[in-house]
Amino acid sequence: MVIRRDAKQVIGLLELVFKQHIRGSGHHAISAGFSLQDFLSGKSQTVPGFVYTINHRIVGNVSILESRRKGRYLVANVAVHPDYRRRGIARAMMNEVVEYIKSRGGRQVVLQVEHNNESAINLYKKLNFKAMGTLNDWRMNWYALKTVATRLPVNSRKPDHYDQFKIRPLRSHDAQDALTLDYFVYDRSLNWPDAPTQNYYKSDTASFVRRFLSGISNEIWIAESEHKQLVGIGIIENEVGRPYNLKLRIAPDWVQLVERPLMAKLTRRLGYLRSKTIISQQDIKQTSAEHLYREAGFSLKRSLTVMQLDL
Numbered sequence: 034m035v036i037r038r039d040a041k042q043v044i045g046l047l048e049l050v051f052k053q054h055i056r057g058s059g060h061h062a063i064s065a066g067f068s069l070q071d072f073l074s075g076k077s078q079t080v081p082g083f084v085y086t087i088n089h090r091i092v093g094n095v096s097i098l099e100s101r102r103k104g105r106y107l108v109a110n111v112a113v114h115p116d117y118r119r120r121g122i123a124r125a126m127m128n129e130v131v132e133y134i135k136s137r138g139g140r141q142v143v144l145q146v147e148h149n150n151e152s153a154i155n156l157y158k159k160l161n162f163k164a165m166g167t168l169n170d171w172r173m174n175w176y177a178l179k180t181v182a183t184r185l186p187v188n189s190r191k192p193d194h195y196d197q198f199k200i201r202p203l204r205s206h207d208a209q210d211a212l213t214l215d216y217f218v219y220d221r222s223l224n225w226p227d228a229p230t231q232n233y234y235k236s237d238t239a240s241f242v243r244r245f246l247s248g249i250s251n252e253i254w255i256a257e258s259e260h261k262q263l264v265g266i267g268i269i270e271n272e273v274g275r276p277y278n279l280k281l282r283i284a285p286d287w288v289q290l291v292e293r294p295l296m297a298k299l300t301r302r303l304g305y306l307r308s309k310t311i312i313s314q315q316d317i318k319q320t321s322a323e324h325l326y327r328e329a330g331f332s333l334k335r336s337l338t339v340m341q342l343d344l
Contacts, residue, residue: 034082034094042091043084050112083129085113085122092117095126097134101227104140111144111153123153127160135344142342145225147335154338162340165222167317170334172276175308177330181297185290193298198264198291200298203253208234210263211255215282223316223339248273254298256283256291265291267299269306276310277303281322288321296325 034043085093096109108130113122134142146153148167158164185195193200203211211234221228232240234253244250249272256265264287270278279299283292303311315322317336326333 034084039084039091043094046091046094046112046114047110083126085126093122093126095130097130098226106134106139106142107226108144124156140344144340145337146340148338157340162342165339165341166220167336167338168223168314169317169336171313171326171331172334173311173331175311178303179330180300181325181329183294183297185294198256198258200254200256203234203236203255205236207255207263211266214263214266214284218282222341252302256295265295267295269299269302276312279311279313292321293325300329
């Protein structure tokens, strides 16, 4: 796939196939994974992936992203024009993808598919993909944002201090504990596009420069128990040209106590930021957060099953 030649047809195809899910933003599906560094180094002309053409018309597209984890590749989208389905086009493109990734020494392929798309899930299973879990995909426009109430008494002099814990900004020395909690409560295979590394949670100068070059800024808050134990993480991830991405990671024994105050903190902070779409993906098994998302103004966009192929 070559952007200059194929972009217009591919964007039209994606917006036709995925409709409301990417309406008006189809270009993100073929630009995903490209950072400021990529554009400065001239890597913006092609996107790893394939198009399927009939009589010079693009009727199928699959885009591939290379994960930061060596050997791991992401299938960003698989789209076939409705008039050309049930002709084996999706299977042909996915076979091409697998061979392409094998030829580059890849060891793992990951994709997301709507959990009720049985035909697609069956196709991927026939290609030896395994279902790793399902995510609820939440979304809202900034103007619909509502601040979540904490419902817990706070210290009048220190509004983020509660009886058994406090909420404070992440510091670099918290990085390892934050990563450990993240991996404990949220399966690494469910992270899209990548599971975080310790650098993700560092707040030193080198980490700031890396994020700046990638067009990303993270605002991270932690809940710390009175015994200095990290029991919750709240993240507002802000990437240039993309929606805000909200993340919650709560230690299981602290969910009922910490989850609401931490969401309250994030919604207050979002209110100070500039207006744009806000998204969040949560493990479907973490049902305790659903009422908080709805209280904040989110709507459930769809549920996505994560599927993985080990080569």
